[in-house]
Amino acid sequence: MTKEEIIHKISETYSPLTLECQQELSEYVSILSLKKNAMLVKEGQYSDKSFFILKGCARAYYLRDGKDITDWFGFENEFISSIISFFTHQPSPHYIELLEDSILIELSRSQIEHLSNKYHDFERLIRIIVTKTMLSQQEKIASMQFYNAEQKYENILAIRSDIAHRVPLTHIASYLGITLETLSRIRNPKNRI
Numbered sequence: 201m202t203k204e205e206i207i208h209k210i211s212e213t214y215s216p217l218t219l220e221c222q223q224e225l226s227e228y229v230s231i232l233s234l235k236k237n238a239m240l241v242k243e244g245q246y247s248d249k250s251f252f253i254l255k256g257c258a259r260a261y262y263l264r265d266g267k268d269i270t271d272w273f274g275f276e277n278e279f280i281s282s283i284i285s286f287f288t289h290q291p292s293p294h295y296i297e298l299l300e301d302s303i304l305i306e307l308s309r310s311q312i313e314h315l316s317n318k319y320h321d322f323e324r325l326i327r328i329i330v331t332k333t334m335l336s337q338q339e340k341i342a343s344m345q346f347y348n349a350e351q352k353y354e355n356i357l358a359i360r361s362d363i364a365h366r367v368p369l370t371h372i373a374s375y376l377g378i379t380l381e382t383l384s385r386i387r388n389p390k391n392r393i
Contacts, residue, residue: 256302
């Protein structure tokens with residue numbers, strides 16, 4: 201896939217970009233082809249990059265008291281970044297790793313700011329991406345507060361039906377805030393008590 205095709209896909213998926221904006225954007229984006237387990241961001245690192253996943257998947261996670269806590273998954277046609285570091289210029293509180301061999305595009309904060317200042321349609325694109333991210337995080341918070349374990353799992357399957365085939369169950373359980381044993385019971389109804 202060429203840069204132009206990738207940018208056209210982003211324009212179709214999120215918000216239309218003018219041809220002029222697409223052309224300038226193609227000058228800035230870098231295409232990365234990375235292997236499974238590659239780290240995009242490490243805890244404590246300053247990260248001014250945002251990544252659009254063309255192929256593959258990634259997860260953001262924290263390490264707290266020796267526990268690995270998954271916070272976010274990103275799949276094809278989605279953006280992922282260390283939001284706190286990207287927007288506040290603070291060190292990242294979490295890691296972002298690839299869960300599959302992946303192809304991504306990378307854009308820096310300065311490039312995004314330049315394009316946002318120059319093109320209203322690019323600024324709108326960024327606003328839509330940020331809004332979708334906020335809504336997704338709000339849905340996760342509501343799920344944690346109001347749903348039982350089975351409902352949480354059914355909800356994630358409704359959003360991403362192939363997740364159990366692409367993401368280790370330990371990461372899914374961590375993301376849902378349940379134990380691996382509970383997730384195994386939910387996935388295999390004959391084991392329910």
